[in-house]
Amino acid sequence: MAARPSPRDRPSSPSTPRWACPSSSVVPSRASRGLAPLGLLALSASLRLPALDLRPLHHDEGSNAIFVLRLLHEGAYRYDPTNYHGPVLFYLSALAIRLFGAATISLRLAPAALGALIAPLAWCLRGELGRAGALSAGALLAVSPSLVYYARDDIHETYFVAFTLLLFVGLVRGGREGGSxxxxxxxGAAAGALLATKETAPVTFGCLAIGTLAAGRVWPGRPRPARLALLAGAALLVAAASYSRLFTEPESLRDAWRGLGVWGHRALAAEGHEKPWWYFPMILGREEGAALLAGVAGGVLALRRQDRFGHLLAAWSLAALAAYSAIPYKTPWLVLNLILPLCLLAGVAFQAALARERPARARRAAGALLALLASGSLLRAVDLSFVRYDDPGASPLVYVQTRRDALRLVSRIEEVATRDPEGRSVGIQILSPDYLPLNWYLRDFDNVGYFGKPIDRPEGSMIIARSDAADEVATRLEGVYRREEYDLRPGVRLCLFVREGP
Structure with a gap:
């Protein structure tokens, strides 16, 4: 009787890449395969979508909100290469507000939704990682404390990482023999969106290129030149349309090119955000132990087994770590660019550990380890995103985060306005250079003056100043004012003067 061929001996289908893992795993049935991405989506969304207005807006969100509101009210946006980033965030945030109304939940809906899609998108790599590997990678992406925390902020990095994964999936799936x-x-559209999201897109392109070279001189499944031209054309079209407002402002394309140089200089100059080379390894070790440990294991296995797809992921991970560690300018949300390939690389380890060919006891142990690692990440994600979200001592991820006390200040302003005959037309003067994100919370007040420093004759029902300038402001006030103090963010305390009499 002829021996039954092993999975490695069976011919692959034309649409299967030459680097694909064996299809056997602990996710065997068609029903399970259909439920896997839905389960990943449900898990991911359950951590990112609830109570999006719980955490006060970050300073950077307040800055982004200026352009989102201008786009909504004036229909105008012009890319400024000397400050801020690309237009994708502003367009998608404005769209969410247009659809669901001006609220904090709406402002953060786009990054939260994109963040929720990252985990199930990893399932699209099951042909390369194997079903168990793709499911494991998706689970780690779903519960990553860093990915969860920053998906609940309307800053650029979650958009960037979601588009990075879509670019990678598109390259892999489209590069297969017979791929669509x-x-x-x-x-290509994702690559264009990357260019129109942040000026660090070339870093990602370079890291992916290094990974591809590490996997072999020839891309397995080798995309035809026409396919690569299709990708490049789609990328250029999306990026150009985004920067030029559907080609109505072609001069913005020149600004987009200038922006690469401006932000390259800023990355090297650091400008107050300089960190040591070990900053990102520290964050990974402290907050992303599951992805780090499993990713390292996946890299070792890939080298031992000559797994070319694993080589790609390992080289991508190392290139990203080297690039972002070498750049002096470091903020904690940049670590998301390292977590993505690490979680995919972790899938290589769990595919090997959970495959059917392994003894049942070994598979159970691997499954228990995955559950343990994911549970630890899940608990940490819940703690940072829903409990200690504004405590800088809790995690390096909590970076110059607005304190919850700022929402008490906003509530106090609204309380005073409800008692004042002028209502939301009550006079408010902000005499502090540090006020973001109060501009978002006071967007419906139509008599707010932003002066940025103490003025000679402050007037209005409410005056806001930095606490270190409060005594100076108090001497210039005419009338009787009640003085109250609130924390805005670490190192910044604001004083609210509420008029009580003439």
Whole structure:
């Protein structure tokens, strides 16, 4: 009787890449395969979508809100290469507000939704990682404390990481023999969105290129030149349309090119955000132990087994770590660019550990380890995103975060306004250079003056100043004012003067 061929001996289908893992795993049934991405989506969304207005807006969110509101009210946006980033965030945030109304939940809906899609998108790599590997990678992405924390902020990094994964999936799926051109189009659109999101897109392109070279001189499944041209064309079209407002402002394309140089200089100059080279390894070790440990294990296995897809992921991870560690300018949300390839690389380890060929006891132990690692990340994600979200001592992820006390200040302003005959037309003067994100919370007040420093004759029902300038402001007030103090963020305390009499 002829021996039954092993999974490695069976011929692959034309649409399967040469680097694909064996299909056997602990996710065997068609029903399970259909439920896997839905389960990943449900888990991911349950951590990112609830109570999006719980954490006060970050300073950077307040800055972004200026452009979002201007886009909504004036229909105008012009990319400024000397400050801020690309337009994708502003367009998608404005769209969410247009659809669901001006509220903090709406402002943060786009990054939260994109963040929720990252985990199930990893399932699209099951042909390369294997079903168990893709499911494991998706689970680690779903519960990553860093990915969860920053998906609940309307800053650029979650958009960036979601588009990075879509680009990668598009390249892999579209590059397969017999792969669909639609995947190449999707990958190209994602590459264009990366360019229109942040000026660090070339860093990601370079890291992916290094990973591809490490996997072999020839891309397995080797996309035809026409397919690569399709991807490049889609990327350029999306990026150009985004920067030029659908080609109505072609001069913005020149600004976009200038922006690469401006932000390259800023990254090297650091400008107050300089950190040591070990900053990102420290964050990974402290907050992302599951992804780090499993990712390292996946890299070792890939080298031992000559797994070319694993080589790609390992080289991508190392290139990203080297690039972002070498750049002096470091903020904690940049670590998301390292977590993504590490979680995918972790899938290599769990695919090997959970495959059917392994003894049942070994598979159970691997499953228990995955559950333990994911549970630890889940608990940490819940703690940072829903409990200690404004405590800088809790985690390096909590970076110049607005304190919850700022929402008490906003509530106090609204309380005074409800008692004042002028209502939301009550006079408010802000005499502090530090006030973001109060501009978002006071967006419905139509008589707010932003002066940025003490003025000679402050007037209004409410005056806001930095606490270190409060005594100076108090001597210039005419009338009787009640004085109250609130924390805005670490190192910044504001004083609210409320008029009580003439």
């Amino acid at each position: 051109a639609a995947w190449m189009l999707a990958g």
